[in-house]
Amino acid sequence: MPQPPDDPLGQLPGYALRRAAQAMMAELSQRLAPLDLRISDASVLMLVAARRDMTSSEIGKALDIQRANMVPLLNRLEGAGLIRREPIDRKSQAIVLSDAGLARLEQVRAITTRFEDDLLARIPAQHRPHFVPALQALLD
Amino acid sequence: MPQPPDDPLGQLPGYALRRAAQAMMAELSQRLAPLDLRISDASVLMLVAARRDMTSSEIGKALDIQRANMVPLLNRLEGAGLIRREPIDRKSQAIVLSDAGLARLEQVRAITTRFEDDLLARIPAQHRPHFVPALQALLD
């Protein structure tokens, strides 16, 4: 995704942020495609593995996905046999990884680890340690 | 957009990049809404002001927007009286700002300048100078 040297927008932090995220997400999507997972699918798998017994709403809050949009996402994962919905009470249900989900998660981890490493490697060493802290400051 | 402290994904550069871009773009969209412009509309206005007589295809290449998707975008801007299409030859046409487009551009500049300043201000000073260079490295 080459940046024209005379692009007057490239110096703007917001614009650079948008373009970089766009390019990186396109790349990650392609790498996840063989697993038949989208980026948000992969994040859900990683999250429910790390924090057990989360409800759909809690996952949505943690990943900034609307409650309503969690439904088709979880339906997809459930249809693929990667998660199960287990009742907590008659209103809420815990999202838990199936064995297949756990196996798929290992593939996800392999791909995302490689992806994150490649991403960091493209950032010059003197800027690298500042990258995640700067981004996190924008999320506070 | 608070980041849960126990979010296991927040440390991942790719994930943080996605979330930060998502949050910032939502913010900028809201700030541009009073001008009745989308983010890509605003970038087109800024680009054609900086580099005169660009064709639709050239703008698309510079901003990473597909040729086909430029059509409704430019139709919208033309319909709002902000740009004109002026023939270069019988195949290509230059996109030029109208007077109304120039006036709107000044409002865009006011909003984006403020937005970019606010964005940078949220990044701790020691990380700030590394932010844009890191992002640009991802776009090379």
Next chain:
DNA sequence: TATTGTTATACTCTATAACTATA
């Protein structure tokens, strides 16, 4: 032959409103 502008189309992502059942 390659490129410009265009049409049509489809898929993803995201956002909102409203409903029900339950806490």
Next chain:
DNA sequence: TATAGTTATAGAGTATAACAATA
């Protein structure tokens, strides 16, 4: 009363294929 899960829907953003006209 507030929350969880859900349905339906709409708005954006993005991607591809194909076509006519022109360079």
